[in-house]
Amino acid sequence: MRLSAMEGQEQVIRSLQRGLIHERVGHAYLFSGTPGVGKKTIARAFAQSILCLQPQAGDACDVCPSCRQYLSDNHPDMTWLQPDGATLKIDQIRGLRQRIRYRPYESPSQVVIMEQADTMQPPAANALLKILEEPPGPVVFILISDRGQALLETIRSRCLPVAFGPVPDEAIAAFLQGQGVAETQVTLLTLLAEGRWDRAARLAKEGPPPIREKAIALLKELPQAGEVTIFRWAEEWDKNKEGIAELLDTMALLMRDQLLINQQVPESLIVNGDCAGLLVHWPPAALLDGVEKVLAARNWLTSNVSGKLLVEDLLMTLREHVRRR
Numbered sequence: 001m002r003l004s005a006m007e008g009q010e011q012v013i014r015s016l017q018r019g020l021i022h023e024r025v026g027h028a029y030l031f032s033g034t035p036g037v038g039k040k041t042i043a044r045a046f047a048q049s050i051l052c053l054q055p056q057a058g059d060a061c062d063v064c065p066s067c068r069q070y071l072s073d074n075h076p077d078m079t080w081l082q083p084d085g086a087t088l089k090i091d092q093i094r095g096l097r098q099r100i101r102y103r104p105y106e107s108p109s110q111v112v113i114m115e116q117a118d119t120m121q122p123p124a125a126n127a128l129l130k131i132l133e134e135p136p137g138p139v140v141f142i143l144i145s146d147r148g149q150a151l152l153e154t155i156r157s158r159c160l161p162v163a164f165g166p167v168p169d170e171a172i173a174a175f176l177q178g179q180g181v182a183e184t185q186v187t188l189l190t191l192l193a194e195g196r197w198d199r200a201a202r203l204a205k206e207g208p209p210p211i212r213e214k215a216i217a218l219l220k221e222l223p224q225a226g227e228v229t230i231f232r233w234a235e236e237w238d239k240n241k242e243g244i245a246e247l248l249d250t251m252a253l254l255m256r257d258q259l260l261i262n263q264q265v266p267e268s269l270i271v272n273g274d275c276a277g278l279l280v281h282w283p284p285a286a287l288l289d290g291v292e293k294v295l296a297a298r299n300w301l302t303s304n305v306s307g308k309l310l311v312e313d314l315l316m317t318l319r320e321h322v323r324r325r
């Protein structure tokens with residue numbers, strides 16, 4: 001895919017393309033940012049543009065001999081390093097040194113992409129540092145890291161920093177729509193994707209996480225639930241604090257949605273568009289208090305309170321509020 005056609009990281013792409021257009025591509029880049037925001041995909045397209053023999057306005061042409069080799073994963077001037085096991089090893093860096101020793105075969109420069117560059121231990125990192133200090137010929141390094149700060153300062157200072165932020169919600173929503181996600185679920189799945197393509201792709205395929213269904217069922221049955229039922233529910237969550245966090249977040253969102261629906265706001269603001277009406281019988285005061293109680297419980301989760309007691313207490317309180325109408 002061409003650089004300029006990529007969505008979600010416009011600022012990064014513009015700055016990379018400026019370098020290409022003005023023939024001022026750096027010697028080394030550090031692509032950093034949370035996982036799933038497009039670092040690898042953009043590195044791949046950027047490398048193709050650098051290697052291309054007749055780039056157009058910062059985009060690779062896709063048809064020159066270099067592009068054809070690149071697109072068939074068979075470019076002599078391209079090296080792509082991934083950790084061997086858990087780390088990028090010194091032997092890999094030595095091998096790299098051998099490989100880039102000669103002039104480029106096909107393109108004006110060689111390109112080296114290093115995934116998870118922060119996994120290099122000091123010996124490997126120092127070996128790379130030597131190469132960065134005295135590159136044998138025209139080579140562009142693209143280091144990729146989810147934890148850029150974990151790299152040696154001496155390496156970081158030799159790289160142009162390229163910071164990737166979260167993918168904007170509009171881009172994620174457009175992607176989900178393109179994947180055929182139902183309109184009523186787009187807002188919810190966009191929120192759950194948290195600006196990450198990998199999550200968006202998974203959500204498009206699998207739909208909302210199962211915990212959401214549990215939260216919906218729980219809120220639906222809560223007004224009629226007896227104490228024994230509530231105790232049983234709480235039991236189920238006892239050893240699962242991470243699950244409780246997700247459950248509480250979902251409950252808070254469902255209540256917030258109902259409050260907004262009561263205000264007749266535009267549909268696009270409703271996160272759980274597919275279960276509008278779920279809490280329509282809850283008195284507004286119960287919803288308001290409910291959100292507050294759920295968020296308070298959410299804060300308590302970080303203390304060493306028992307998950308069971310926390311859920312139990314919350315559900316009993318909520319039930320009381322709903323019944324008091």
Ligand SMILES: [Zn+2]
Pocket residue numbers: 051052053054055060061062063064065066067068
């Ligand atoms: Zn080309």
